[in-house]
Amino acid sequence: MxxxxxxxxxxxxxxxxxxxxxxxxxxxxxxxxxxxxxxxxxxxxxxxxxxxxxxxxxxxxxxxxxxxxxxxxxxxxxxxxxxxVTNGMEATAKTTKTTTETIETTETTNTQQGYILRFDGGSRGNPGPAGSGYVIYDPDGSEIHAGWKFLGERTNNFAEYSGLIEGLEKAKQLGVVGTAEGDSKLVISQMTGAWKVKHPDMAVLKQKADEVRGNWDFKWIPRADNARADEVANIAMDEETDGEC
Structure with missing residues (x-):
């Protein structure tokens, strides 16, 4: 010590x-x-x-x-x-009781441009135990936030959309915007308007995503480029838990 x-x-x-x-x-x-x-x-x-x-x-x-x-x-x-040690974010440790000062992460009033949001989701059984995950990178390519959520018995498409929605919600809190990237052609194509939303369940998810999409652009990427988001989504499925960092 x-x-x-x-x-x-x-x-x-x-x-x-x-x-x-x-x-x-x-x-x-x-x-x-x-x-x-x-x-x-x-x-x-x-x-x-x-x-x-x-x-x-x-x-x-x-x-x-x-x-x-x-x-x-x-x-x-x-x-x-x-x-x-995050870029421009401040907090006080929960176990530190020597001071009454509280430093809270504040939402940026002016939206910061050029960020990357990568999302993923999976279902073991489709439907089956499902989890979603997302990672946010700053314009320099440094990871600034990651999150994952256990979804219970869900389909793969539900999990993919959930990862996007959770990532967009966090990005809104952080006051950042840029390009959302994922390896789900269905989600990306529906968000860009290239594909119509036909299934009622997908329509509900698409509406939720539209409510938090802001000025984000959307781009499909190969699965190999989405390994980090896949990693945190698997944490949700492996441990059946939610978390973020």
């Missing part, structure tokens, strides 16, 4: 180390280290909790390595929590 001797200089070193080895927008730690680590990091960067399990395996391995270098012992601790 880090003691009181943990300095701002150490925090700068940690930030640089993680930025180089993990990715340019993330810094990770254990929930148990957070009360000591957070005061050193707050003057440098805004931080908030994130869910460790959605990270690619290579990044998880780097986090565990960093955790051990910091003096952490049990891998199970670091696999539970991480600190997500």
């Amino acid at each position: 880090l003691g009181r001797a943990f300095t701002v200089t150490r925090a700068f070193t940690l930030t640089a180390s993680c930025t180089a080895s993990c990715c340019t927008t993330r810094l990770f730690s254990s929930k148990k280290l957070l009360p000591q680590l957070l005061p050193q990091l707050r003057p440098i960067i805004p931080v908030s909790f994130d869910d460790f399990r959605v990270l690619p395996k290579a990044q998880r391995d780097e986090v565990i390595k960093l955790w051990q270098q910091m003096g952490g012992g049990d891998k199970r601790d670091v696999k539970k929590w991480c600190i997500d």
Whole structure:
């Protein structure tokens, strides 16, 4: 564990180390280290909790390595929590009780352009246990948000539309707009108007998507380019849970 001797200089070193080895927008730690680590990091960067399990395996391995270098012992601790350094978003850690200050993520008043929303959904049985997922990227290609939802017994098309709707709703909260990309030709073709909506269930979903579409454009992409959204959608189906980071 880090003691009181943990300095701002150490925090700068940690930030640089993680930025180089993990990715340019993330810094990770254990929930148990957070009360000591957070005061050193707050003057440098805004931080908030994130869910460790959605990270690619290579990044998880780097986090565990960093955790051990910091003096952490049990891998199970670091696999539970991480600190997500997001682009322009501020929050206060839920476990930090030393201050009454609350920093909340605020919706951008002026819509930011050039973002990418990728969505996916799946059903094991079609219909069967289904889940949806989405990922939002900033104009530089950095992931800024991901979310997933377990849908119960649903069809694949229902799950695909759900991923799009949830992603558009989150994008509206963040105040961003750009191009929504998915590997479902049905969803993309219906959103662009290339295909008519014939099934009553699809008509309901299309209407919901239209209500939150704003100024987003829509583009079909190959399944291979949608691996990250597929990954978070599978978390929903594997664990039968909802989540976001």
